[in-house]
Amino acid sequence: MEGVTNSPAGAADPPHPSEQVLPVPAALRRWITGIGTVAVGRPLDDAFAHVPDTATKVVLREEANGRRDTLVVGPRTRASYHTDPDERAVSCVQLRLQPGAVGPLFGVAAVDLVGRVIPLGDLPAGTARRLARELARVERDAVTARLAELLPPAGDGSRERLLRAAVEALSTRRHRTPAPVRDVARELAVSERQLRNLFADGVGVSPKHYARIDRVRHVLTHAASAPWAELAAATGYYDQSHMTADFRTLMGVPPGAFFTGRLPRATPCRAPRQG
Incomplete structure (x- = not known):
């Protein structure tokens, strides 16, 4: 559950994001608890609600003009409601990280990411910079396969x-x-x-x-x-x-x-x- 669109009861159906939940391959389960894709084919007519979320996520965004961002979205403690004045159509892949994955992968404590959105490459760990560089070049349907090659071997401390x-x-x-x-x-x-x-x-x-x-x-x-x-x-x-x-x-x-x-x-x- 990443975001929710809402309009008053009885209103005409607005355009909604097309969401798909993908299976997490066994090789990625040490680090990732969920993978989803979201595509918005045209501007949303109403507010988009970002609901509270305890997970840290890596989000691979691509705008209609081809611009790509690889971002880390920290936990959210309150809902926020947004519109997009630029009316940019967007597609993205969202990777929900397992509890405890932030430190080993990104070199920071999860508490330092609460309420923040940060370019993945700005985080201090070499793994973060490598992921940012490599994932920016990967097509959406090849992300999970590339992650299996990039992420460190599983540990279980x-x-x-x-x-x-x-x-x-x-x-x-x-x-x-x-x-x-x-x-x-x-x-x-x-x-x-x-x-x-x-x-x-x-x-x-x-x-x-x-x-x-x-x-x-x-x-x-x-x-x-x-x-x-x-x-x-x-x-x-x-x-x-x-x-x-x-x-x-x-x-x-x-x-x-x-x-x-x-x-x-x-x-x-x-x-x-x-x-």
């Missing part, structure tokens, strides 16, 4: 295993609510402070904030399948009012307003330029 276990325990799943942070720390035999440090380096947000964003993303995904009160209970909220307050904080509007297209005022969105 104890710190990585610990982070993955904590992320799984704090994630919302169907028929399973996330565990409290203190319980996760106790189960993994670490202090809550150690767990916070692990998340700052490998995810970018605190364990509590990770769980909060993940719950709201679960609501966004499953809102059409259950009544609000039932969805709140299944997602681990105390009640529906707790869910509504959390949703409003992260999305800028309550659930009812969001899903009927009553969104905050959109702001112009321009792709960052290198140089």
